Structures are given as structure tokens and as C-alpha cells.
Amino acid sequence: MESLNDLIYGFSIALDPMNLMYVFIGVFAGTLIGMLPGLGPISALALMIPITFNMSPASGLILMSGVYYGAIFGGSTSSILLNAPGVAGTVATSFDGYPMAKQGLAGKALAIAAYASFVGGTISVVGLMLIAPLLSKVAVSFGPAEYFALMALGLTAVVSLSDKSLVKGLIAAVIGVMISIMGIDLQTGTERYTFDSLNMLEGIDFLVVALGIFALAEVFYMLLKASNKPQERNVIGSLKLSKNEVKEIAAPIGRSSILGFFTGVLPGAGATIGSFLGYSMEKRLAKDGDTFGKGNIKGVAAPEAANNAACGGSFVPLLTLGVPGSGTTAVLLGALLVMGVTPGPMMLEQRPDVFWGVIASMYIGNIFLLVLNLPLIPYIARILDAPRPLLLALILIFCMIGVYGISFSTFDLLMLLLFGLVGLVMRLYGFPAAPLILGLILGALMEESMRRALQISGGEWSIFIDKPISLSLLAIALFSLTAPLIKSAIKRARSA
Amino acid sequence: MNAMLKRPMKTLMAVGVSLGLAVGFSATVSASDWKPTKAVEYIAPANPGGGWDTLVRTTANVIRAEGLSDQNFAAINVPGGGGAIAWAQVARDSKNDHKLFATSPPIILVPLSGTSRFNHKDFTPIARLITDYSIVLVRADSPYQTVTDLFDAIKSNSRLSVGGGSAAGSMDHIAIAGAASVAGLKASEVNYIAFSGGGEAMTNLLGGHVEAVITGAGESLGQLEGTQLRALAVSSPERIQGALSSVPTFQEQGVDYTFDIWRGVMGPKDMSPEAVTYYQDLFAKMMETDSWTEATTRLGWLDAYQNSEEFGVFLDEQLEQFSAVLGELGLLRQ
Numbered sequence: 001m002e003s004l005n006d007l008i009y010g011f012s013i014a015l016d017p018m019n020l021m022y023v024f025i026g027v028f029a030g031t032l033i034g035m036l037p038g039l040g041p042i043s044a045l046a047l048m049i050p051i052t053f054n055m056s057p058a059s060g061l062i063l064m065s066g067v068y069y070g071a072i073f074g075g076s077t078s079s080i081l082l083n084a085p086g087v088a089g090t091v092a093t094s095f096d097g098y099p100m101a102k103q104g105l106a107g108k109a110l111a112i113a114a115y116a117s118f119v120g121g122t123i124s125v126v127g128l129m130l131i132a133p134l135l136s137k138v139a140v141s142f143g144p145a146e147y148f149a150l151m152a153l154g155l156t157a158v159v160s161l162s163d164k165s166l167v168k169g170l171i172a173a174v175i176g177v178m179i180s181i182m183g184i185d186l187q188t189g190t191e192r193y194t195f196d197s198l199n200m201l202e203g204i205d206f207l208v209v210a211l212g213i214f215a216l217a218e219v220f221y222m223l224l225k226a227s228n229k230p231q232e233r234n235v236i237g238s239l240k241l242s243k244n245e246v247k248e249i250a251a252p253i254g255r256s257s258i259l260g261f262f263t264g265v266l267p268g269a270g271a272t273i274g275s276f277l278g279y280s281m282e283k284r285l286a287k288d289g290d291t292f293g294k295g296n297i298k299g300v301a302a303p304e305a306a307n308n309a310a311c312g313g314s315f316v317p318l319l320t321l322g323v324p325g326s327g328t329t330a331v332l333l334g335a336l337l338v339m340g341v342t343p344g345p346m347m348l349e350q351r352p353d354v355f356w357g358v359i360a361s362m363y364i365g366n367i368f369l370l371v372l373n374l375p376l377i378p379y380i381a382r383i384l385d386a387p388r389p390l391l392l393a394l395i396l397i398f399c400m401i402g403v404y405g406i407s408f409s410t411f412d413l414l415m416l417l418l419f420g421l422v423g424l425v426m427r428l429y430g431f432p433a434a435p436l437i438l439g440l441i442l443g444a445l446m447e448e449s450m451r452r453a454l455q456i457s458g459g460e461w462s463i464f465i466d467k468p469i470s471l472s473l474l475a476i477a478l479f480s481l482t483a484p485l486i487k488s489a490i491k492r493a494r495s496a
Numbered sequence: 497m498n499a500m501l502k503r504p505m506k507t508l509m510a511v512g513v514s515l516g517l518a519v520g521f522s523a524t525v526s527a528s529d530w531k532p533t534k535a536v537e538y539i540a541p542a543n544p545g546g547g548w549d550t551l552v553r554t555t556a557n558v559i560r561a562e563g564l565s566d567q568n569f570a571a572i573n574v575p576g577g578g579g580a581i582a583w584a585q586v587a588r589d590s591k592n593d594h595k596l597f598a599t600s601p602p603i604i605l606v607p608l609s610g611t612s613r614f615n616h617k618d619f620t621p622i623a624r625l626i627t628d629y630s631i632v633l634v635r636a637d638s639p640y641q642t643v644t645d646l647f648d649a650i651k652s653n654s655r656l657s658v659g660g661g662s663a664a665g666s667m668d669h670i671a672i673a674g675a676a677s678v679a680g681l682k683a684s685e686v687n688y689i690a691f692s693g694g695g696e697a698m699t700n701l702l703g704g705h706v707e708a709v710i711t712g713a714g715e716s717l718g719q720l721e722g723t724q725l726r727a728l729a730v731s732s733p734e735r736i737q738g739a740l741s742s743v744p745t746f747q748e749q750g751v752d753y754t755f756d757i758w759r760g761v762m763g764p765k766d767m768s769p770e771a772v773t774y775y776q777d778l779f780a781k782m783m784e785t786d787s788w789t790e791a792t793t794r795l796g797w798l799d800a801y802q803n804s805e806e807f808g809v810f811l812d813e814q815l816e817q818f819s820a821v822l823g824e825l826g827l828l829r830q
Contacts, residue, residue, distance in 0.1 A: 054561075143705030184580055186663060187690050202574075202581050267699060321702070322718040323695040333695075334553050334571075340794060345722030448692075455689055456705065458655040 003129055010356030013058055014364055019357070022055075022063040027365045028372065030070020034077070035380070037084035037211055037395075037402040041071035045331045057339040058357040064335060065315070065358055066365050068328050069121055072271055072311045073369045076113040076304055081106060081383055082395050084215030084402075089271030089307035091210050091437055092279040096292060096299025098218075103295050104237050106384055110377045111239040112297055113304045114370060116253050120305035121366040123257040124264065124312025129359050133348065135265050135313075136320035142266050144452035145463050149473035150266070151446035154273060154438070156480045157280035161434040163293055169435045172426065176439025177446075179204060187451055199411040206272075208412050209440055211399045212419025213426070213433045219392050220424040226388075236381040239374070249301040252282045260306030264313020267325035271307040271314070272441050278306030284480070293434075312362065319343055319355055530770035532567040532594055539572050539597035541582030542693065547628065547712045548598040549573060550795065551759050555625070555779070558787045564778055569596075579603065580612035587614045590764045593771035596622065600759045601667050604811065604818050608828060609665030616811045620767040623779040624760035624802035624810060626792065630671040630731040631713040631743065633701060636724055638708075643729035643749050646708055647679045650686060657687045659706035661694030661715075665822075668694075671731060671755045672710040674821055675746055678753040684826060701725065712757055713740055714796045731755035738796055758800060760807055776804045 013019060033044045045064050052060035075086030080097030093113060100109035127135075142150070155173065162169020182193040183203030194200040241249075256278035263274035282302040283292040292299045317325045322344035324330035336343055341351050348355055386394065403416045426433060457463035465471045538556055540549040549571070556569035574582035579602045586597055599616075607615035632643055640646045650656050660668030669690070673683035691697040694711035698719050701709040708728070717739055719725050727743040733754050735741055746753045761779060763772070782788055783801055792799065802810055822828040 140699050140703035143700055143703050145705075186692055188664060201584050267696065317699070321699060323699045331573075334549055337550055337553070342718035342721070344718030345724060346718075350721075452689055452691075455687065456655075456657045458687075 006352070006356050007129060007360060009352065010358075010360030013353055013357035014062065014360035019059050019062050019361065020364070022059050023066050023361045023365045024368055026063040026066020027070035027073070027368050030067040030072075031074035031369065031372065033067065034071035034074030034086045034090075037078045037082065037086055037215060037398045039402050040087045040207070041068045041328050042331055044071070045328065045335070048335075052335060052339065055339070056353075057336060057341040057351065058354045060335060060339050061332065061354055061358050062361040064332055065362065068332070069308065069311045069362065069365060070369060072307055073114075073117045073121070073373065075307075076117065076300075077110065077380060078398070080109045080113060080300070081381060082215060082398070083218045084395055084399055085207070085210050087271075088206055088210065089275055089310070090303070091214070091272065092275040092303035092434075093300060093307075094214055095279065095303075095434060096294070096296050099293070099295035100297070100300065101381075101384065105295065106381045107237045107239045107377055108241065108297070109300050110381060111241065111374065112249060112300045114373045114377070115241075116249070116256075116301040116304035117308040118366055118370045119253050120257040120260060120308035121312060121369070122363065123254075123305075124261045124309040125359060125362040125366070127258075127261045127309075128312050128315055128362075132316050132320050135316045136345075138262070139265050139267060139317045139321065139323075139325075141469060143467075144449045144456065145467050145470040146473070147266075147268065147449035148446055148453055149464060149470040149477070150269065151442045151449065153473050153477040153480070154277060154442045155446070156477045157276060157438060158435045159481060159484065160280045160283045160289070160292075161438060162432050163290075164430065164432075168431045172431050172433070173435040173439040176436035176441075177443030178439075179209060179436075180440045180443030181447060186448065199409065203444075204415060205403075205412065206440060208403050208415050209419050210437060211402060212416045213423035213436065215395055215399050216416060216420025217423025217427055217433070219395050220420055221427055222388070222392060224424070236378060236384065239377055245297060249297055252278075252286075252298045252302045253305040255285075256282060256302040256306040257309040260309035261313040263306070264310030264325070265316045267317045267323055268445060269310075270326040271310040274310030274313075275303035275307040276438055276441065278302040315358070319347055319358075321345065322347070530593075530768070530774050532565065532771075532774075534594055535568045535570045536565075537572055537592075537595045538569045539574050539582050539586065539595070541574055541579040541597055541599075547600065547694075547715060547757065547759065548579075550714070551598045551625070554791050554795065555761075555782060558782050558785060558791060559778070561787045562782065562785045564782055564785075580606055580614070583612055583614045583618070586764050587618050591766045591768070592764045593768050596761050596763050596775065598759060599762045600757055601670075601814065601818070602662065603762070604815050605666050605670055605822070606663070608815075608819055608822050616762070616815070618765055619762040620765060620772060621804050621807040621811060622761040622763055622772060623776045623804060624758055624800055624807045625779060625783065626759050626797040627800040628712050628714045628757040628759065628797060629736065630668070630710055630755050630757060631716050631740070632672070632675075632728040632730075633698070633709045633711065633716060633719070633725050634707065634728055635701060635704070636726050638726065640708070640728060642744075643675075643746060643751060644679070646728060647676060647681060647751075649707075650676065651681055654685060655687055656708075657689050657706040659689045659691055659697040659700050659709045661691055661697045661711050664688060664690050666690075667757065668697075668710045670818070670821065671757075674755060675729075675731070675751060675753045678746075679751045698725070713743075717796060736796060736798075738793070740796060760802070772804050 033039050044067055048064055071087055072089050075090035076093045078084045078086040079090040079094035080101050083094050083098040085091040085094055097109045158169050158173045184191055184201055259278050260274035263269045263277060279302050282298050283289045286298055314325045314329050317323045318329045318333055324333045341354055400413060403412050453463050538552050540552040542548045552571045556571050559565050559569055574585055589595055603616045606612045634640050658672055662668045669688045673686050676686050677683045689706055694715045697709045700706050702724055713730055729746045730736055730743045731754050732745055783799055
């Protein structure tokens with residue numbers, strides 16, 4: 001088996017003591033960066049470019065990719081403990097992770113996140129190793145029409161993410177889409193919803209909205225509901241999973257890993273979309289789907305497996321096509337170019353050391369992450385033991401630092417505050433936050449793809465149904481929208 | 497009293513310099529000992545991986561590797577709006593001596609098409625560094641063998657899509673529309689599809705979603721090493737040496753057209769003259785180093801240095817030339 005030989009060659013590079021150290025430093029730094037709300041891997045990687053300049057390209061990429069998947073791994077921690085997503089890809093983890101923490105199951109939620117991340121990460125490395133060159137064909141088969149269909153399918157998750165009122169969920173989703181298209185339109189250069197403000201020209205960063213709507217709104221809500229009763233002690237709970245629980249999350253982790261991996265392979269989709277798709281898929285498949293959002297362990301396992309798998313998947317277009325699929329891999333591409341490696345179709349032949357060395361290092365890195373994170377959980381989870389005033393202040397500070405770290409703009413801090421208030425109002429009046437976030441993630445990409453597709457087809461809408469991939473995705477979208485309606489219609493007919 | 501005097505002096509000097517630059521004032525302020533006192537924010541007004549980004553990262557690295565500055569040149573990506581978003585950000589930060597950004601024809605083209613509130617006159621030219629050329633790519637199995645084949649096909653099929661990595665009315669679009677107009681087509685006959693980067697455009701070409709792509713020659717090197725893409729023409733006056741030496745020019749194929757993608761560095765408005773002098777000299781020094789030669793060979797760049805003053809004059813000439821071309825093409829919105 002040829003890939004086995006290649007992999008052994010890869011391990012011979014990754015197991016070099018220096019490289020081993022780089023993997024360790026990378027994943028450790030990544031975990032820390034991921035844990036801090038807002039502070040994502042992009043800025044950390046950009047800062048690292050000077051450090052990697054004098055390394056061999058393989059070592060440099062091993063270190064930097066360690067930071068990347070380490071951050072996604074660690075990002076779940078603050079999502080679960082503080083309702084403040086550590087990186088964009090872990091927003092969906094807070095839907096069930098935070099309720100679990102509130103129920104005194106923080107330890108279990110963190111452990112599930114760690115296991116799911118490990119499995120997701122490992123499955124994606126296997127995928128990367130075995131079928132990366134093949135997958136690059138999948139990546140290029142997605143043109144504007146296909147992306148539009150994929151985004152449309154993603155948006156149907158609004159139905160499953162709006163818990164009580166579908167109307168309120170749809171309103172939230174539309175607001176999310178509207179926020180996503182603020183700023184200069186890439187295709188015409190027209191300014192939209194900028195109110196002639198220079199600050200709005202750049203649109204609003206995803207994390208500003210996510211941290212506001214989730215973390216800050218939670219802080220406000222807790223302040224509003226503050227009671228004088230002595231604070232009940234938060235219990236971290238056991239890290240151990242029962243046999244039944246392991247059984248319960250095994251299938252969701254497997255499915256979400258594969259789904260997440262394929263989402264990651266598509267340039268432009270990535271970890272955030274992957275985790276949302278994984279979450280809503282499992283919610284629909286689960287028999288106890290209505291307990292999602294209230295602390296269901298599958299609701300933690302699915303997005304965590306998916307986002308880590310997507311992270312691995314995003315290396316496919318980078319290493320086989322030389323095309324970055326996300327902001328983070330784009331920084332990696334830049335770093336590689338600077339180190340004198342031009343990723344592209346010939347990379348496998350020209351620089352097998354980089355390709356296989358990095359893949360082998362990912363196996364090692366994932367094990368490091370698991371071993372590093374599990375023993376730390378009880379200590380990190382203690383943050384919940386902090387007195388409430390201190391905890392709320394901490395969340396506030398973390399969010400501010402995170403947001404300021406993205407843009408160095410005080411305007412964004414005001415935006416964070418504004419979205420905190422929006423989140424509070426939504427909460428008080430029963431509007432779900434998840435659909436808004438979904439609309440925000442998918443909206444702009446969906447619109448851009450649709451316009452591009454129509455420009456290519458000369459305005460013919462048939463382009464969306466002439467292409468098999470786009471047609472099937474749209475059909476699945478239609479089915480998932482109508483299935484609940486049909487189901488309830490049948491139910492009504494029967495009971496009548 | 498010193499403090500009181502200093503401020504108006506500084507303001508006067510800044511005004512003097514900005515006026516001076518506009519009329520071709522030579523920056524003869526004594527080469528004082530000004531040096532950056534903190535990390536220099538070095539902005540690529542696009543996503544990583546593109547031409548501006550490569551310029552920023554490569555120059556920053558050569559400066560570091562050769563120990564030309566004590567301070568770090570920190571590469572920062574500010575993507576969007578074909579550059580307009582980064583320019584708006586820099587424009588807000590006038591007089592900042594620790595901010596630079598990579599620039600190229602879009603600084604002139606984008607404002608002309610009405611999509612940026614700022615143009616090159618809102619910034620301080622530092623130095624022109626290199627030039628690259630546009631290249632037209634098709635899939636290896638494409639029926640078009642020459643660039644004339646492609647133009648003939650566009651003539652008979654107005655839907656034939658040509659992708660590019662910049663916004664409509666910006667560099668890649670102008671490069672192909674200009675060539676088409678020289679080849680006897682109407683510029684508007686080219687169905688140009690704007691992608692958010694050359695990489696994305698090439699993925700769409702590989703997948704068969706567009707028929708051709710126009711992008712920077714340097715950017716396409718990695719792709720052309722493979723067997724899936726073929727180059728039809730390059731916009732240089734003579735063939736580019738090295739890896740692209742087998743690609744014919746437009747002129748060889750009877751289309752009398754060249755298009756330069758020059759790249760350089762600018763700073764915010766009213767940058768202190770000492771800083772301008774420091775940076776222009778720094779880049780001149782940088783271009784004499786071995787690391788730079790090694791990098792330009794690898795990236796297929798051609799040296800084209802101009803200092804701050806020459807660069808400013810050049811930019812004004814480019815403005816005239818591009819407005820004429822854009823007007824002719826019916827894309828002038830200003």
C-alpha cells in the first residue's frame with residue numbers, strides 16, 4: 001500500500017525531535033488561543049510567520065497547522081463554560097454545551113468536546129491522507145451554482161434551530177442575512193447599509209455579533225435576573241461517560257466527522273458551516289431532537305466532531321490545489337509561499353516532505369491535544385466556581401479583548417455592546433439566537449454565489465437545476481423543509 | 497515653550513510636503529536619523545495569497561532576513577472592496593509613520609470606477625518596486641489554442657465567461673477588456689465574472705465553471721506547474737524569462753497590447769518626510785540584496801524601482817492613461 005509507505009516517510013519527518021517539539025508548541029499555543037473568546041487562529045498565525053521564516057517549510061507548516069487545529073480544539077472550552085465562542089467554529093458547541101455547564105455537567109461537556117474533537121480530527125487526517133488528491137476534484141466541482149445550493153440547504157437548518165416559534169426563527173435568520181451583507185459589495189463595489197460611516201464599510205465581523213448575542217447577552221440576562229439568594233455552588237461534575245452515553249454519541253460523532261470533513265474540503269465553507277450542518281443534522285436524526293439546545297450530549301459531540309474534521313478537510317484545497325479555503329488556510333498559504341514552497345497540483349511530487357510530514361504531525365498533534373486537555377478540564381472548569389460578580393466581569397473583559405484583538409477598533413466595542421443588547425431583547429421576547437448566527441454565516445456567501453451563477457448563465461435560472469450537484473442539494477433542501485410539514489399533516493389527518 | 501513651537505512646525509512641514517509632492521517636490525529633507533520606533537503595520541489590502549499579500553510578505557521577510565531594520569514589518573491583511581476597505585482604513589490614519597501598504601494599478605482603477613472614496617492622491621507614495629504581467633489561462637483540454645481563438649469565441653458567444661480575481665472595473669477586468677478592445681471587440685462583450693481572488697478564479701476554471709481566467713502571471717506559477725491548465729497569452733512586451741518562457745505575448749499573436757501590473761508601497765497622507773526618505777531608501781537597499789534576487793527569481797517578478805518622487809509622478813501619468821482607457825471602454829463612473 002503506497003500511502004502506508006508515504007505515511008511512514010511522513011512520520012520519519014514528524015518524529016524528528018525538533019518537529020515533535022513544534023507540534024507540541026503549536027497545539028499548546030493553539031489551545032490557549034482558542035480558549036480566549038474572540039482571539040482566533042488567524043491573528044496568531046500571522047504573528048508566527050516571522051518565527052517560521054528560518055525553519056524548513058515542513059517544520060514551519062507543522063507548527064502553524066498545530067496552532068490552527070489546536071485553536072479549534074480549545075475553542076469549545078469557553079463556548080461551554082462561558083457561552084462565549086472561543087473561535088467562530090465553536091459557536092454551535094455553546095447551544096448545548098452551555099446548558100450542560102449550567103446543569104452542573106461542565107466536566108462531562110468538556111470531556112465530550114475533547115473526545116469528539118479528537119475523533120473528528122483523526123478521521124479528517126485519515127481522509128486527508130487517503131483521498132486528498134481525489135477530493136481536490138470534489139472541491140473544484142463546486143462552482144457558484146453549487147455553492148448557492150449548499151448555502152440554501154444550510155439555511156433550511158433554521159427550521160430545526162428555531163425551537164418554539166418558526167416565525168421568530170425566520171425573523172432572526174433574515175436579520176442575520178441582512179447583517180451579513182453590510183459593507184462594500186464585492187461584485188459591484190456598492191455600499192450597502194453603511195449609513196455613510198467609514199467604520200461600516202468593512203461590514204461587521206462575525207465574532208463581534210456572536211460574542212454580543214451569546215456571551216454579552218448572557219451577562220446582561222444574569223444581571224437582570226440577579227437574585228440576592230446565596231449563589232448555588234456550580235458543580236463541575238464527573239468527566240466520566242457511561243457506556244450508554246458513549247454509545248449514544250458514537251454515531252453522531254462518526255457522521256458529523258465525515259460531514260465536517262467534506263464541508264472543510266470545499267473552499268469557503270469551513271469549520272463554522274460544518275459545525276452548524278453537523279448540529280442540525282443530528283438534531284433532525286435524533287429521537288430526542290427536542291432536547292437539543294437544553295443540554296443534550298449529542299448537541300456537543302456533533303459540532304465538535306464536525307469543526308475539527310472540517311479543519312483537517314480545509315488542508316485539501318490548500319495542499320492539492322494551492323487554493324486557500326478559509327482565512328486561516330490563506331495565512332498558511334502565504335507563509336508557505338514566503339518559505340519558498342508554492343502549493344499547487346505538483347506539491348505532492350515536489351515537496352512530499354511538507355505534505356506527508358504535516359499529515360503525520362496531525363496524528364501526533366491530535367493525541368497531544370487529547371492528553372493535554374483531559375487532565376486540565378477540572379482546573380479550567382473551576383472558573384465557574386468564581387463568585388458571580390467576578391465571573392461576569394471576566395466574561396465582559398474576555399469579550400472586549402477578543403473583539404478589540406480582531407480589528408483594533410473601538411467602534412467594534414460599541415458594536416459588541418449593541419449586539420449584546422440585541423441579544424438580550426431577543427432572549428426576553430423568545431427569539432432564538434442560533435438562526436440569526438446561521439443567516440449571518442451563510443447570507444453573504446449565498447448571495448454572492450447566486451449572482452455569480454446568474455452572470456455565468458446569462459441570467460438563466462435553470463443553471464441551478466441543470467447541474468446535478470446543485471439540483472440534488474436543492475432537492476434535499478426542499479425535502480428537509482417540507483418533511484416536517486408533511487409529517488404533521490399526516491399526524492393531523494390520522495388524529496382527525 | 498519648545499512643545500508649543502514644535503506642533504505648528506510639524507504641521508507646517510507636513511503641509512509643505514504634501515503640497516510639494518503634488519508638484520514634484522524632491523524630498524531633500526536631510527536624511528535624518530529617523531527610524532521606526534515600533535513595529536510597522538504593513539498592510540496587504542486583500543486576502544492572503546494574492547499579489548499584494550505576496551509583495552508584503554516577501555519584502556517584509558527580505559528586510560528581516562537581511563537585518564535592514566530593527567523593527568518588525570508586520571504583515572496585515574485587510575481584504576475587501578478590491579482594496580477600498582484597506583484604503584479607507586489607512587486614510588483614517590494620516591500622519592502615521594508606522595503604517596505602509598502594498599499598492600498597484602487598482603489604487604487608480606478602483607476610484608475611477610467610482611467604488612472608492614480615496615485615490616492615490618490621498619496617500620504618500622513611498623516607492624515602486626516591481627512589475628508583473630497579466631496572463632490568460634484556459635483548461636488544458638480547452639479548444640482555444642491562441643488568444644485569438646478565445647476572442648473569436650467571445651465574439652460569437654456573448655455568454656462565454658472569463659473569470660478574474662478582482663472586482664468588476666478593476667485590474668483583471670480592465671486587463672482583459674482592454675485586450676479585447678484592441679483585438680477588435682467591444683470591451684463590454686467580455687462576460688467578466690469577479691471572484692474574490694485569483695485562487696478562487698482558478699478553482700472555478702479547473703472545475704469548468706468559467707471558460708478562461710485572467711490573473712497575475714506570478715500568481716499562476718504554481719498552477720501552471722501542473723498539467724490541468726494552459727496559458728494562452730501574457731501581457732508583457734517580450735516573453736517572460738524562466739518558467740513562463742514558453743507563453744507567447746499578446747503582441748506575438750497580433751494583438752498590439754501590453755498591461756503592466758506594477759507594484760509598490762505607499763503610506764498614509766502627511767507622513768513625515770523623514771519617514772518617507774527612510775522607507776524609500778530602505779526599499780532601495782532591500783532590492784540590492786541576495787535574498788531579494790532569490791525571491792524575485794522564484795516569483796517571476798521584474799525589478800522596477802522608483803523612489804517616492806518618481807513614483808508620485810508615475811502615478812499621476814497612470815491616472816491619465818487609465819481614465820482615457822476606462823472612458824473609451826465605457827467603465828468610467830467618476
